[in-house]
Amino acid sequence: MTHPASPDFTLAELAERLGAHLVGGDEARRMTGLATLKEAGPDQVAFVANRSYLKDLATTRAGAVLLHSKHADVCPVARLELDNPYLGYAQLSRLFDPSLAPPQGGVHPTAVVADDVAMGDRVEIGPNAVVEAGVELGDDVVIGAGCVIGAHTCIGAESRLHPNVTVSYGVVIGKRAILHSGCVIGADGFGFAHDGGRWHKIAQLGGVVLGDDVEVGSCSSIDRGALDDTVIGNDVKIDSQVQIAHNVRIGDHSALAGCVGIAGSTRVGRNCMLGGGVGLSGHLTICDGVQVTGMSLVTNSIHEPGVYSSGTGAMPNAQWRRNAVRFKQLDDIARRLVRLEKRDQEG
Amino acid sequence: MTHPASPDFTLAELAERLGAHLVGGDEARRMTGLATLKEAGPDQVAFVANRSYLKDLATTRAGAVLLHSKHADVCPVARLELDNPYLGYAQLSRLFDPSLAPPQGGVHPTAVVADDVAMGDRVEIGPNAVVEAGVELGDDVVIGAGCVIGAHTCIGAESRLHPNVTVSYGVVIGKRAILHSGCVIGADGFGFAHDGGRWHKIAQLGGVVLGDDVEVGSCSSIDRGALDDTVIGNDVKIDSQVQIAHNVRIGDHSALAGCVGIAGSTRVGRNCMLGGGVGLSGHLTICDGVQVTGMSLVTNSIHEPGVYSSGTGAMPNAQWRRNAVRFKQLDDIARRLVRLEKRDQEG
Amino acid sequence: MTHPASPDFTLAELAERLGAHLVGGDEARRMTGLATLKEAGPDQVAFVANRSYLKDLATTRAGAVLLHSKHADVCPVARLELDNPYLGYAQLSRLFDPSLAPPQGGVHPTAVVADDVAMGDRVEIGPNAVVEAGVELGDDVVIGAGCVIGAHTCIGAESRLHPNVTVSYGVVIGKRAILHSGCVIGADGFGFAHDGGRWHKIAQLGGVVLGDDVEVGSCSSIDRGALDDTVIGNDVKIDSQVQIAHNVRIGDHSALAGCVGIAGSTRVGRNCMLGGGVGLSGHLTICDGVQVTGMSLVTNSIHEPGVYSSGTGAMPNAQWRRNAVRFKQLDDIARRLVRLEKRDQEG
Known part of the structure; x- marks a missing residue:
């Protein structure tokens, strides 16, 4: 890719920010990025997150390697030792992310923002975005180009909406949300009464509430509730192409991989992990701590934590x-x- | 959720609009909304749509309850009696929907509308929407913020496109359509000829025709036909994250739940119901009155009405x-x- | 559908452009479009791409029929004979495509284009599109209405982005790409480190690289890499509602039908075909020449070309x-x- 300019840090600065122990390196050496053990050059930091990468450690050309002290003896270059190198990698990745520059603030002249929008400090609203009446935006909120934010929606501090996100009216979004392009929060749930041979729409009068630290992937849908709200807990991570129907509730810290579909009124517990393409039927209760493997279909409630699966793996067609x-x-x-x-x- | 202001009605007005029989209540009492039996307060109407909610009836604090007369004796508060309470709920929900205000009409100054667009009365076009040449918009059509309507597309009266919908050129949409944010109507179908080790695109020269009273969920795709049109019948309801390929035909009153995928040229009959995540192979014929349960794969035509299924439910991984x-x-x-x-x- | 004006050609012109042999027709006769054998009128060309259409040949009213010479004797009208009539159909379809008019060039006054964008000749940028700093657009690139192109992204010559496409920063797109509405290229991959009972985001520092002649369907997602890039080869065709996770690599000439999901770091070979709704687990290697039938789940690497399947077809529910x-x-x-x-x- 063609990178915009990204920041750089000395090894000493990195050690301090990560709470890592720097061994065998020049404190003043400047690092400009992060790469794999194989690809990293002398200005880049690499990391050993699990044993499967150890084979690349001996020959790395990285400027420094983030690792657990138990792997120190194999490392031919400067080391940043810490207990959880994968967490360290996550922290480092955010330091070097060129897209995470602090918001410059300001409303682009082409944005259409209602007069009564309540805006915190340093709010940034991109070109051609639309923010309707009664919206509240916390400090440091970034609304990307082309986003549309419906009336009376509240978005918490430090939340970032990438371009072309749509949020309907009356939605509540917590702090530090990350909503990726093309996702839609608060469109109508799918509800109809059947009478006289045809469908009669049930207006969806509930809302959507996202807790703090929620991330929603590109082109995902979270529908508004029929009467009560659809509720997504704190620190819930949702990948791309996910469908969450009306009145679903998802507990804190759960993670949903791509293409998951959850039917109406199902409750997913805390610390659950749903693999790619998993489908949950409606009106189920899934307890805390459940993992479901990819493309499984769950048609009954689950009351015991553990790993669940369905389906059959691919084999030669004949x-x-x-x-x-x-x-x-x-x-x-x-x-x-x-x-x-x-x-x-x-x- | 944080609601925009919604309308209110007296019990007498509600009884009249629903064709219900008001028993035991003050006709002049004003109701401001709709809620479940459990949650409803004295200014809200609740309903009993099926037996499973009866347990909450005796203790409800609702201002009035919509129910069938056979459940009248258990009801501790004012009753709105009618034959189909679920239909009544649907009607009530629309009365109280704050988002269904009649269009105010008018083209937002930031919308880009071609000179020759034919517009009915009270058409509303939102900020930053784009309406290309030759488009026809019926009376009371609402085009949301950020929508793009391709050239020579026709949209019937009272249709409502939520923000950031994309409709390609030459599409025909009937009356009272509801298109949710992020859906795409009329993108190219997926057609290629293979020759000389590579793909040669087949231009998609057909269109898309949606009948009257069609609803399409957020982030769903209905592709244009290769030569003939892709055709969606009247009163067809399509949920979020659905993919309808080129030249598919869907009969009147059918309903497709979230994440359904239908491959090219398949014909689905009238009054069919496809559960979430169902996949239909291409070139099939599904007769009228077929139901397919969630995440089933249909690879052969179905000639008898009934319920069809495939797959296996989830179980513990071991x-x-x-x-x-x-x-x-x-x-x-x-x-x-x-x-x-x-x-x-x-x- | 209601067509915008489309071009017309004489039979002699068509024969020349297709490299076909015109037999039994008036060279000067003008053809205005393409249709099926059944539907075609005397001003339209039809085609016989495979035996299943032969039954309609004897009674066609088409102005001319594209076919292999072996079917010549059954044809009652003028013939355009060539070796691969399906390829001929593909070529013809593009000739008659009213949407493929050459770009008129020019930046719409409502588009927001950074000062330093490098633009080739005849670049067209639609209404309300946003093109950020450092972007490079090759000759004849068309950016549709409402598209947002992130900073430092490069888009090759003759690429066409339909309305409301979102491309993130630092993405590289080859020549002649076709990106359909609602697709999102370069949103963050789904990566988190778990520590202290919560998720810590791993910034996605890699990019997305699309080769030449790539097509991406409506509402599809191709996520950016974690460290290295997500890479889509030349002539890869991707349908609607597809999810491609971070660091996936797809070889040249592969085709992915609607609703496919590919988890992180999986490598798909050249000339592969994935049916609708297929799911590939993460970190797999799929060799060249693999076909996977619709809705199959692949959880292990595949090392032999051939056709693979999983699941069970639908049957009556009882x-x-x-x-x-x-x-x-x-x-x-x-x-x-x-x-x-x-x-x-x-x-």
């Missing part, structure tokens, strides 16, 4: 055809087996 | 692993069972 | 329930079968 056709005979197979077992016992 | 590995042996298991049965008969 | 419950007993069934076989051998 083999699959033979097995898939047998799946349709499975109940028959089971019954015939019981019959044989009986005859065996009898005979 | 149990799943044991069973999923057996799935790959299923044909072998079936053959071995036949062998045993033969030996049993012979011997 | 039958499915009986079989699906047996799936949970499958390991038990297999073990009991082994026991019976042993007893049979022993006895």
